[in-house]
Amino acid sequence: MGAVVCRLLGMLVLVLGFVLFALTALTAAAPAQAQPADKRIALVIGNARYPKVPLDNPENDARLIANNLRKLGFDVNEQLNVNVLQFRRALREFARRVQEDDAIAVLYYAGHGVQIDGRNYLLPVDINLRDQEEVKDESVDIEELFLSRIEKARSHPRIVILDACRDNPFAGKTRNIRSAGGLAEMGARGTLIAFASAPGAPAEDGPSGRNSVYTKHLAVEMMVPGLEVEQMFKNVRVKVLRDTRERQLPWVNTSLTSNFSFNPQRNPPPAQEQPGREAARQPQVREPAGRRFEPNELEKQLERAQRELDAGRATAPPSIPPPAPPPQPAAKPAAQPPALPAPQVAALSPPASSTTPASAARKFLDRAEVEQLLVGKTHTLKDSTAGYLMRWDMRSGGLIYYNSQSIGNASSNGSGRWELKSDGSLCARFNPVPPSRLTDARRPDDGCWYFFRDGEKLMRAGAAAPEAQPQAEIVKIQ
Incomplete structure (x- = not known):
């Protein structure tokens, strides 16, 4: 009797071991999304309910991006229709977390933004549209309140995405406001800053009740497994140019020193072409050999954007x-x-x-x-x-x-x-x-x-x- 029991126990141990081995092998082979090892944090702000100049889609845009970031493992602070005090408090707290946690950080903003005297101001919903100096006092200087505070953060990537400047909120409504069209170019060490449109140009808000053309494509591209972030923004640029018939040219300034993907993938299949890489499939055009000017980031971006646009038209008849x-x-x-x-x-x-x-x-x-x-x-x-x-x-x-x-x-x-x-x-x-x-x-x-x-x-x-x-x-x- 004892021998039979020992034999049954031995067989049970073998069966359990086989089951555990099979489960381990299936888990390793499953093409599931790789869980990021580094801490990920995000601040998402969408301002739409301006009393005098409301916008249709920033709330939808912010919700869409926040939901996608949560799926990708980000700890997301989502803020909608914030006033100036809430806006500044959220930015200060987020900058503090970036410095203390040394985490991968993403800041996304959708709403009104203006350039005054060469600096970029993001507008809270309680902005006073009367005087230029009051606008400076009652809005958010993104460089002063955020970018300047994270430059000393360590090695992790920081991504800033501004889907702003959808139109000029001051046109015909204010006095003594010399706001230039579009946002001004800016940069920060170890940071990628993505603009929905080129310096000095507006961004389209998109159909009412849906999403802006920029955020619509951004939300899709960030979910592509294994897609590196700079290639991701190139894909977005090509699609926005196509959808707007070249009226809107998304812009990127980057000083990242490491690779980053919103949706990292463990051991992606090398032989298969991954979806969402339309821009990567376009033929590449070499940079002209004779161009050697002073290192100006604006010119570098002009070169990049033109090469991508030329590549998109390479197969079209003249x-x-x-x-x-x-x-x-x-x-x-x-x-x-x-x-x-x-x-x-x-x-x-x-x-x-x-x-x-x-x-x-x-x-x-x-x-x-x-x-x-x-x-x-x-x-x-x-x-x-x-x-x-x-x-x-x-x-x-x-x-x-x-x-x-x-x-x-x-x-x-x-x-x-x-x-x-x-x-x-x-x-x-x-x-x-x-x-x-x-x-x-x-x-x-x-x-x-x-x-x-x-x-x-x-x-x-x-x-x-x-x-x-x-x-x-x-x-x-x-």
Whole structure:
């Protein structure tokens, strides 16, 4: 009897061991989401119920992002429609937690935001829309109250996401408020800052009662397993550009020193293409070899955004017919990869006879030629009299970004809108520059210009007349 009992006990132990082994193997093989080992904290704020200028979607946006972050293992503090005291208290407490816990931290804000004197202010729902100084006193300076306090935090990534500036809350409603369009560019050590739109440009709020176009795609992309955060924001940028027909260009400034994924995955299958990586599947375009300017983050972002936008259009048929061939040797087509050796000018050819007077041989470029040469590219202008340099990045959707550099190496950045007329003239109108950002570097004037070839040079003039004096020379196109 004792032998039978011992035999049964032995068999039971073997069965239990086999079951435990099978459960362990199934758990290890399951494609479940990897639980992040590091502590994760998040502050999510959505302000919509402004008494005079309400917004439709920030509450929905904040709830959507907060729910997704909770699913991804974040300890989320969700705040809706906060006044100035609640806003500042929440930011101070969150900054303290980031410093003390040394955790992965995410700050998300949806609502009104404005740029005044080159600084960004997020607006509580009890903001007083009467005077500029009162706006500064009664709103939240994101750099002062948060970014400056987390720069000394240690190695974990910090992500700041601002789906703000959905329209100008001061338009026609205030006095003495010189708020520039869009938010100003800013950065912090060890931090990625994502803007729903480019510096100086507004973000769209989206259909009423739903989500903004930016947050809609952000919520989807952050759930993709194993997707690295910088690639994630590139995917969002491509989708927002597509949905808005290039009216809205999401922006990212980053100084992260480590990789980060909202939804980390343990041992992702290498042979399978993961969903949600539309931007990663696009063909990559090499950076032009001739571009070497001072390290300016705005210019770097312009390059990145243009490469991604060009990659998204790489398979589309050309929309502009090639211009009629001139009497001189044909220029190189602009559709070739932009690997231009600096400092030569792209697609420029000398006229058939160099001895012909410039005024008699002057032929102004038509609309198709200007579009082929300049649209979708960055060109560098050298002023004919003052000698300063200015770079214009002309986007296909009508946006233009400039960087002006004076003789003393001071620089000024800004944005505006361009339009190409049927007579071949290029017209541009630029956004105002905040007073604190004024330097001896010139802001470009609004106006219209014509382009012509003078030997091997491409010149810009203010009128399409043989006697018109050239105002600037285009020294580089890329």
